[in-house]
Amino acid sequence: MKAIFINGSPRKNKNTAQMLESAMNGAQEAGAEVEMIHLQNLNFKGCVSCFACKRKGNTCSGLCIQKDDLRPVLERILQADVLVVGSPIYWSYPTGMFRNLIERLLFPILRYDKGEKPNTASKYIDKQLKCGLIYTMNNTPERYKLVHYDTILEPDRQYMEMMFGHCEVVNAFNTWQFPDYSKFDTSAVDVAEKQRFRDNQWPQDLQKAYELGKRLVEMAKEK
Template sequence: MKIYAINGSPRKNKNTATLLQKALDGVKQSVKDQEVETEIINLYDLKYTGCKSCFACKRLGGSSYGKCAIRDDLYEILEKLSQADGLIFGSPVYFGNISGQLQSFLERLFFPYLVYDSNYSSISPKRMQTAFIYTMNVTEEKMKEIGYLSTFNKVEFYLERLFAKPLVMYSNDTYQFDDYSKYKVECFSEEEKAEHRKIQFPLDCEKAFELGVNLIK
């Protein structure tokens, strides 16, 4: 069994990456009687673009039908992920959306599997389980008020159509800096952020772990 976590954050040891690792730990806990391989793929380590609309993945009889033909750092990654048993995506939220790096990745992952037939069906090699972890600076109330969820739902819609309905969790009101005094952030209280992190982030880590436990059932 192979489970991959896709880190859409430029940081490898902060909020998003930490929660992804907790989720992978949960997977290992839930399938401890089976051999399981887990790996975090850090997208910001890779050089690639979004979809280039070459349509090689749609060309009937073509060697790249059903898979992305672009030969960059994602080529072998996408091939590896095509045989995964589960994918856990994680992203910080920038301007109400997932990171641009993850968005470009999803274009490359999704489009080859989406068939231009009457049902827009999927030709994914495996109906793998999926999950999505969102981390963001805004509170849960503000997230709902601004309408973030409608944007997130678009990503989740395609995950369900192409693979499986994703498990979802949110980590809100995150602590962004090691030292707030070094940055122009008058709209936030460092004391309140620190107190919230002290109480809430351990709970978020537990939620991420449980997400991993429930991913493979």
């Protein structure tokens, strides 16, 4: 049982990384062999639209043909049982690194020819992978709804589910951005209120991530 955790934040030990580590602990507790990958350490780009993966008779087998630091990661994902990808929200969307990964992971799996069943994506591989997406953001749960992040983020969950069979989301809101707010120009932030939110919420968010990791491995064992 292999579980891969991918950090789409440039920061390797802050909110997103900590949520992923907690999910990784849960996966380990459920008996998985775990691996954390920080996209920030890799030199890679998004899809270049070469369409090698769509050519007649191609031998890509769902794997992007571009040879760079991401390719071995994509290979390992396609051999894994559980995948959890985390990203901070930047300007209402996951990071560019996250986007590049999603393009390169999902597009080579999608076929352009007609599938056997109507309304289902035709795919180059029949890979079942229990997936999770973890998002961390500055916005509060109330603002998340107000600015429609749920709608903005839903397509990625759906694409992951369409390709791999299962995908669920865990969010962490109103995250702690700096270790010491007094050192930054943050007069518009009610730091005391933010601290209260964090003290109460952050342990619960880490627990949700832990449970996600554990649950996904347990689901993968059942299949």
